[in-house]
Amino acid sequence: MEAPPVTMMPVTGGTINMMEYLLQGSVLDHSLESLIHRLRGLCDNMEPETFLDHEMVFLLKGQQASPFVLRARRSMDRTGAPWHLRYLGQPEMGDKNRHALVRNCVDIATSENLTDFLMEMGFRMDHEFVAKGHLFRKGIMKIVVYKIFRILVPGNTDSTEALSLSYLVELSVVAPAGQDMVSDDMRNFAEQLKPLVHLEKIDPKRLM
């Protein structure tokens, strides 16, 4: 069910073969303000954007050992915004020259009955969380600084508690497959955020 590593395949077209390049780090709550100021200076000049999202992760267990994962996200503070469905593949590891985590990525906007549809398809919700934070852009790079809140009562997004005393910082680019120079640009940008945040590629499999 997982797509083969896409960078090996020729780029035949369009939207399916998009890769997400990712660098992650975190910043403690008390240093958030300085990070926000620095990002406002470094990133494109726009009104600071905050967001409050509720993300649900759905699993489809098939005969294979690894389940198929889909992520559904809805905005809790913007009424009328579409739901966002995302597929993220396994990260392609092993290439030391690539400075960012690379994985296959498919993004779709959907209507509000997404969860019902997924349930009907056989997906089951694995976990959910609320993400609250800030969004910045610089060219094609997207920088998100957000706090993860655990949902105490499933389905009830009002009863939440923060998962940790830090904000997660993610620098990501969604680009067609094969453009590895993107990771160099990302690394240069990450250098400018040191020593406040250390953005690096973190292999999730290491943390299991």
Next chain:
Amino acid sequence: MQREEKQLDASLDALLSQVADLKNSLGSFIYKLENEYDRLTWPSVLDSFALLSGQLNTLNKVLKHEKTPLFRNQVIIPLVLSPDRDEDLMRQTEGRVPVFSHEVVPDHLRTKPDPEVEEQEKQLTTDAARIGADAAQKQIQSLNKMCSNLLEKISKEERESESGGLRPNKQTFNPADTNALVAAVAFGKGLSNWRPSGSSGPGQPGQPGAGTILSGASGLQQVQMAGAPSQQQPMLSGVQMAQAGQPGKMPSGIKTNIKSASMHPYQR
């Protein structure tokens, strides 16, 4: 002769301006000490001292300059001493010396140092002569070496403390938190209250009508609802088909239940 005179004049002018600067800075330093002593900070005092030392240095340089004749060879002899006020002298000395009389002259034209100072200087020269040239050289070298060592240590400390002092004070991120957050986003570690980690099977007590029993296998457990209302059947049909094809893979404890359900997948 002319050249020497010109040189003398030029060097005297230079010396005069240097001494005037020195006097001014000394005066301002004294003023600062006397009037602002409660607000004075050590760096400000250091600044004044640095200024004075700089000016003394330039004074020395001017004196050592090759164009200055040896002042030692010049002699100043008072020609006329009078107890009357001298306006010219007043003007030139900024009002400090009104009268060029026999009281003023010995103090101002003195060339010999004070007796105590002369004693000390004589003492020092005899001590220096007593040590001997080699020992003196060795002492000079060791002093130089110690000074350079000390300077190196200080500069290293300063460099290290600048970067090291910031780190413990401003810990802006916690690597453990980074890992926890990445794990939470990647596969839900720590996000579900009813499960210790994300790697075990899903548990959804909130699911409508499912009433599943938690185990490591999967949602195929829902098959146990053989007596459940029929609207569940279409939902589970896909699951049941797969399972009918491979009954041998189910755990033995549930086999009996499943057999009864899978025999007639589409019957009520």
